[in-house]
Amino acid sequence: MSSSIVRLDTSIPTLASVTLSTSNNSQNLAKPGDNLTLDFTVSEDIPQPTVNLAGHAVIPSNSSGDGKTWQAVYTVDNTTLNENVSFNIGFSDAAGNVGDNVTTVTSGAPILVDTEVPTLSNVQLVSNNTDNSSLAKAGEVITLSFSSSESIDRPSVTLGGETKLAFGSGTSWTTTYEAVSYTHLRAHETGRNLVCRLLLE
Secondary structure (H helix, E strand, O other): OOOOOOOOOOOOOOEEEEEEEEOOOOOOEEOOOOEEEEEEEEOOOOOOOEEEEOOEEEOOEOOOOOOOEEEEEEEOOOOOOOOEOOEEEEOEOOOOOEOOOEOOOOOOOOOEEOOOOOOEEEEEEEEOOOOOOOEEOOOOEEEEEEEEOOOOOOOEEEEOOEEEEOEEEOOEEEEEEEOOOOEEEEEEEEOOEEEEEEEEO
């Protein structure tokens, strides 16, 4: 005659800690190529949970082998939606007790995915020459102004061989250069880059 022991388990598993992080230099942003990492800890040993991260099914790993500490990683690409990162964690224990799906972190700020490349427009290069603003004599001031398609960090501009940070904020920027000789002004934007050409005569 043989006997066996059946363990009664009525406890519902819960998540004790849930955090979401990005490999971007900014803790609240993610661009294509950045990793979004979802770490979570369960109150008991569970089989592999299901995770949807940034709209994609991701298989989480349990590198410690304890069945409690899990990690899911998703790499942002150009198809990732431009919005605050959402996630859903579904889980149950070995006995089949189903925990409540979790969609929020226990600590930390939202992370915004941004896959749109900023562009420049309204590029103007003028001087304070009173006769012709497309020309500049030595000592006259040349002003470059442009707009960006979205708020950007303070850009670096090379004008007349001098590299300096532009003045402004958000989407509106300017920089100046003092002409050292007779100058013919040209400026245009090409995709992501602003091209300025000073023809010195």
